[in-house]
Amino acid sequence: MKLQNATALVTGANRGIGRALVQALLDAGVQKVYATARDRNSLEALTVLDLARVIPLQVDITDRNLVSQLSEQAPDVNLLINNAGVLSFGNILETTVETIHQQFDVNFYGTLNMARAFVPVLERNGGGAIVNLLTLVALASMPGLAAYNASKAAAWSMTQSLRASVADKNIAVYGIFPGAVDTDMLAGVDMAKTSPADIAMAVLQGIATDREDIFPDPMSTQLYAAWKQDHKAVEKQFATM
Numbered sequence: 530m531k532l533q534n535a536t537a538l539v540t541g542a543n544r545g546i547g548r549a550l551v552q553a554l555l556d557a558g559v560q561k562v563y564a565t566a567r568d569r570n571s572l573e574a575l576t577v578l579d580l581a582r583v584i585p586l587q588v589d590i591t592d593r594n595l596v597s598q599l600s601e602q603a604p605d606v607n608l609l610i611n612n613a614g615v616l617s618f619g620n621i622l623e624t625t626v627e628t629i630h631q632q633f634d635v636n637f638y639g640t641l642n643m644a645r646a647f648v649p650v651l652e653r654n655g656g657g658a659i660v661n662l663l664t665l666v667a668l669a670s671m672p673g674l675a676a677y678n679a680s681k682a683a684a685w686s687m688t689q690s691l692r693a694s695v696a697d698k699n700i701a702v703y704g705i706f707p708g709a710v711d712t713d714m715l716a717g718v719d720m721a722k723t724s725p726a727d728i729a730m731a732v733l734q735g736i737a738t739d740r741e742d743i744f745p746d747p748m749s750t751q752l753y754a755a756w757k758q759d760h761k762a763v764e765k766q767f768a769t770m
């Protein structure tokens with residue numbers, strides 16, 4: 530899609546990759562960005578970037594009523610970016626069931642809530658695109674992030690189903706599979722990380738060039754190539770991390 534024609538909506542826009550996506554969308558010349566967050570006050574710094582084009586709205590993506598209200602507050606969206614997500618550390622035997630539910634509530638059901646609410650909006654606007662922020666560890670599990678991996682792998686599967694289900698509605702669906710990114714999510718984890726600004730730029734390039742699966746950084750590009758060659762080798766490598 531042509532970004533200059535886009536009216537975008539970004540979830541989790543107050544910080545991290547979401548905030549960088551709003552900035553990159555403005556730089557790309559979009560018509561308008563609905564920047565959404567659980568706490569509308571946390572969007573103040575972002576709104577002043579461009580008072581005419583950044584519209585702050587509040588939503589918790591796990592609340593279907595709020596998501597439904599959001600779809601009425603933003604009726605002109607044609608580019609939905611499902612960025613909001615949560616990550617918990619812990620292995621599959623010890624992570625509490627409550628934590629596993631919470632990871633799925635946000636990363637899987639929250640993303641699904643948004644997609645279901647906004648497909649009719651995009652359809653009414655003549656089509657557009659839905660972008661789901663997944664992760665490299667959706668492809669192969671990193672055992673120390675057991676609940677996160679599982680929720681994102683489920684979100685990847687949902688992304689594929691969604692793509693097929695909206696194919697006749699002129700709606701493209703993109704999956705984004707970043708490696709480690711330098712945001713609050715991985716604060717305290719000592720490893721090479723890509724900046725959120727570079728991720729945002731790669732995401733928009735991927736959309737502009739219509740690549741369904743977007744690997745937006747060196748780590749994800751290299752590991753995706755290795756995974757295509759020998760997915761068991763990547764699984765074994767991640768198991769040692």
Ligand SMILES: NC(=O)c1ccc[n+]([C@@H]2O[C@H](COP(=O)([O-])OP(=O)(O)OC[C@H]3O[C@@H](n4cnc5c(N)ncnc54)[C@H](OP(=O)(O)O)[C@@H]3O)[C@@H](O)[C@H]2O)c1
Binds near residue numbers: 589591713
């Ligand atoms: N950082 C990485 O290394 C990395 C790698 C691969 C993929 N990703 C994915 O990229 C996306 C953005 O991650 P990030 O690194 O920018 O994380 P982040 O800095 O931790 O930001 C997460 C964002 O999600 C929002 N959020 C959480 N739960 C929400 C809910 N129920 N409703 C609405 N918003 C909610 C947060 O809002 P609050 O401020 O209110 O908490 C925050 O804006 C996530 O989907 C993540 O899984 C990140």
